[in-house]
Amino acid sequence: MTGTAVRPTLHLIDASLYVFRAWHSMPDEWHDADGWPLNAVQGFTRFLLELIERERPRHMVVAFDEALDSCFRNRLYPEYKANRPPAPEELMRQFAYCKELCEAMGIVTLAHGEYEADDLIGSALKSVRKDGFRGVIVSADKDLSQLLQDGDEQFDFARGQRWGAGGVKARHGVHAHQIADYLALCGDAVDNIPGVNGIGHKTAAALISHFGSLDELSNRIDEVAFLRLRGAATTARRLHEQRELLPLWLQLTRIALDAPLMPHAPPFARRTADEAALDDFAERARLGPLTRRRLQAATQL
Template identity: 75%
Template sequence: MSRVLHPRPTLYLVDASMYIFRAWHSMPDEWHDEDGWPLNAVHGFARFLVELLERERPRHIAIAFDEALDSCFRNRLYPQYKANRDPAPEELRRQFALCKALSAALGMAVLGHGDYEADDLIGSALVQSRGHGARGVIVSADKDLSQLLQDDDEQFDFARGLRWGQAGVKERHGVRADQIADYLALCGDAVDNIPGVPGIGQKTAAVLISHFGSLDALLARVDEVPFLRQRGSARAAASLREHREQVLMYRQLTTIAVDAPLQPHEAPFARGAADATMLSSLYERFRFGPLTRRRLQTAAGLDSTPSTN
């Protein structure tokens, strides 16, 4: 698939956790460090990262990590937020730090914060970078992130090779990109343990948000809902009245924060020089094979024949 060339800088914003978790579940437990800890997620993430660098050759890139696994500001608003997920085992948590080290050694900005999720860091970096004339390519399949798309921004499901912009959000979910947070507040998000309004599923939520334009307008005009030509409209109206406060709180959960602190990085996150010494050390620590080392060296713009001793 050929890429469209854009006159503006393109900032790639990577949702690292998605690809680390995917590697953890899909890669065999074949690699271990000198202390016996597994390295399968690191190996899988490295393969993803080098493929991204080879295919896209980004000049501006930031890798966002979830440090706020159970301490995010959303947990204070709603203690049940993501409570349906089992805590990440120590064998995986250790590998998150290693993936950060690899990203930094390759010269890429690494984003993390104890109070904000990766989505918020991506949103904040994108908003900052728009002030520098950049467009964004969000590397993630997470539907929450679609709310950030504007103008010629894109979302990129790397594993499937699929890209979409604002028009693609409407095709996928039945609402505009800027309506995604309201839509998810209504129908809920099982992945994040957000229940939504009882009796309102995805189809009804899309109809309601499309018709009224926003959650605020819907709640202000809830008396009109029973007269819509939509099955179950009367029940939906009653449920909205009963759960008004809850759905407004759910929207706080589904809305990506764009004001997270991102220092000391400077938008639009130009890719820096790789740290050859650090990379060489990581290759040994991670037990990377010769092919992975050569590909990473080339992608980093370094000598493609690192020592394998």
């Protein structure tokens, strides 16, 4: 008997999540030469090093959010993410440091003014599937679960939890490929997507599970009133009243798979680190001796 071939892996990191986490959890003990805080840089650096030491990825993408108010979704729906206050300058400056670190380490670093990190991650993963790659998406964001296919994993690094496409239903009540439809229906308060007023997570999951997709539900709304579902008649009425908005909500919740990735090209192998740039970064970011040694070692893994 021949063994099953091991598929190559592309690690895809949702950088903003971990920069924000470090910003909120690390003490304000480090400052650059101009007095600006470095706590998020320190925390993100430690996260990235631990990830590389643990996973030893050969192919790796780190995606940053730069489309804070210029994303294509904002043109479709101006209120998209309008509930979020702008990041303070003290944090924005640290995002630039974190991006600089990844580039100096030879890690493919993606950012775009019209596409979010989720879109860059989805597009990068799609681009390597033809070569037999599987993806490990390093993020706790439920939106990214819609990208999971056979062999892929999502990795909540902070909690040490991993799940594949088959584990999504237990977490959210729908299959991985139904996540965008589900969120379009019940809405996503984090992204300021209303969804259908009055339809919560449980009802949305039940409807998507029954009909299979948002399109099919939209075509068969008349059947909803007869389902064994609490408040079925009211739910059917709300769906009728807001039916024409469903395609818009789905455009907002569905991850784009055609985001520009140039000048980078699959399979996004890690490049040789720029030692001079790393030394300069370590000095300006006030990295301690132990972190510097780990940084040098990580470039060899």
